[in-house]
Amino acid sequence: MSSVQPATARSRRTTGRTRRRHLAAAAALALVGATLTACSDDGGPPVITWYINPDNGGQGRLADQCAADSNGAYKVDVQVLPTDASQQREQLVRRLAAKDSSIDVMSLDPPFVAEFANAGFLKPFDAQDEQSLTEGVLKGPLTTASWKNQLVAAPFWANTQLLWYRKSVASAAGIDPTAPDFTWDKMIEAASGQKKVIGVQANRYEGYMVWINALVVSAGGEIVTNVEAGKDAKPAIDSPAGDEAARIVGDLARSPAAPPAMSNAGEEEARSAFQGPTGGFMVNWPYVYSAAKEDVAGGGIAQSVVDDIGWARYPRVKADVSSRPPLGGINLAIGNYTTHPQQALDLVKCATSLKNNIAYMLDAGNPAAKGAAYDDPKVREAFPMADIIRQSINDAGPRPITPYYNDVSTSVQITWHPPTDVRAPQTPQETAQFMSDVLQGRRLL
Template sequence: MKTKQWKKAAALMSAGAMTASIFAAPLAVKADDKVTISFSFDQGVGEATQKMVDAYNESQDKVEVQTVILPQDANTVHDDFVNKLASGDTSVDVMGLDVTYISEFGSAGWLADLSDLVDPSLTEGMLTGPVEGATIDGKLVAMPWFTNSSVLFYRTDVLEDLGAEAPDTWEGWMELADKAKGVDGVEYGADFQAAQSESLVCNWVEYVWGNGGDILDENGTPVANSDNNVEATEIMKKLVDDYAPEGITTYSETESEQVFKEGKCLFIRDWSGFWSSGQDEGSKVTGKIGATTLPVGPSGEDSHTCLGGLDLVINNNVDDAHKEAAADFISYMASADTQKEMTLISSQPPVVKSVYEDADILEAIPFYSDFADIIATGKSRPQTPKYAKVSDAIQRNVHQALTGEMEVKDALDTLQSELEELTK
């Protein structure tokens, strides 16, 4: 990758971290014969989103969108939306909702069914994973807005010195890690996030999916302690014990990224934005970062990455006129042209597949030429109305397995029992 290219992309991705300082309250139902709708989202995507909202308002004369910007805190945003929707509040028409909460909100009947409100062709050109995650019981209850997924980043200089290609299995990466120790400053083979947190859930499900397992089957029945899952978790524990830094079970993104930027690790599993931040000034691996799909386990066939991101949803409490106006707005935000502009401004990974092939996008963010195939493997975390409790159960039990407080099989048996209780 050319130095000029990655510096340009890094600048763009850094711009995406800037936040807006404009806070606006929703106005009356109509202003100058326009239907006025309010759009609430978190400050983390504020600046780029406000620009898209302004462009939409200028593009037509029937709908006026006013923004309500919340703090960049997932729990605060979640609780604010729950309080409003559960009480029948109509002060917010459209929300930027974390993908992990779509099942919870959709199952509660709080989200409008978009099937008859938006053109079905909108989702035909989107990545499969985000669309599946926005669909509950066959109904599209959310419009994929932007997404994200993890990537296996690795040291290209180390592989070049070893004359090796990037493996596609965990066994292959462990064999390579054994050879890489001591090469170009490498002290550890593996780097990821294993603190008891949501990050651990995202990591663990990828081992499970890549080994042919799952957490809930197609009927929503827990299968957490399957043989595939036990084997997958044993692989993760082997990496913790034999290949990762000693403190890995306390690492979130920040700690794991720092170790990799110091040049001490062969590879790191991290979110796509690390391609840029990993090459910040002061990083010892600048210009030496490659990207590939997550490895597959011995009982698996396909690689799968864990999806993040936000969807656009419509408050089911508002009247038909506001739903139609909201649908027009979210259709604009989900269009290929708007997705392209949003990506250029913020570098948030788009949900429209064609944007990853756009010449302007690839010139600005050449990493996306590799990332397109990686994010196409994306899957959503377990879709359940009780996701917060499911996540908590996974965090506690898998963390105990990785720290050695419990045997892997015992930890997953306990997890299975807890999930069965939650699904009764």
């Protein structure tokens, strides 16, 4: 995808017991592929290896720029991880469990930070570096960068979902999606009345967890609490907030506003439905706006479709409670076994600077983690919804921050799928019990 990786943190899961066996066994495995030598062949500056998630090449160009700006202090070799986040995680875990010193810097999905830090894979930042790496960072991504009161990752870019709507549909329904009290219930009613659909991510993958978590936290709840207790964390989804989330998912799935094959829909399926003749509303990442313009240039849709697109903050669950939009993005972390910690730190500082936050947002289309980036004139021209993106990232509700995130997420995905079967209070109750059993090793995923 040209502007963002909508499959952030998409993964197949293992149980806590299986993962622990996997981590232990991985240390005995041969390293996957050849590792880089510490220095270039000509005896020049150290080569810093940066493992990245796939993008449009923006991280590679940023790596070249940072190396040039270092005045010869280091070179950067970019290694691209698989597209699927579970495979990204697996490749990094195998190498780090074997204490691979070639992993100097890595681009990590926020949900993986706690797991990697808890396993000792990440080099914590010193107190004197913490201020420069967190200065001006929006509150949402900042909450994902620490573990046990230590900064272990630097927010690089952030992401959030907005409510996208067809202006003509909203007008015909007599509603204002930008109103402060606009809710999921109002949206479902309006779409059903106009015989239009609402694009969501409801396939059994991480995007579905993103939606469910956003509903739960927007209703004032949490999916799991006491996360630092590891396997003894307490499932909290069996709650009034969990019930509200289940009600909304089930109501939409069983309503006329459900798009065809909703239970198999990801980001792109939602976008396709939204841009089609029955499109009315959609929750999705900001990349969809530039993607729609690219579709016009490629002849896939008419300019009138783009002209009809409006945007607003993520819908509320309760009319009198502000929504907590989804949070995505990428954090940069330093491998704990690097032999070049200073050069790796210099690269992280360079890549996460305000100047490069702006440059990367304009190049790759991924929203910046630093708030001041949204005041840049070029950013505001490219992203006319910049203020809403910034506020949504700042107010976003992160997914559970726990070293057992894989188990937590998959427990939810399994018990909430298909969405047509989701009901309150049965589904949250089932999830809480299943999650507890998985964390304790009593059941397998």
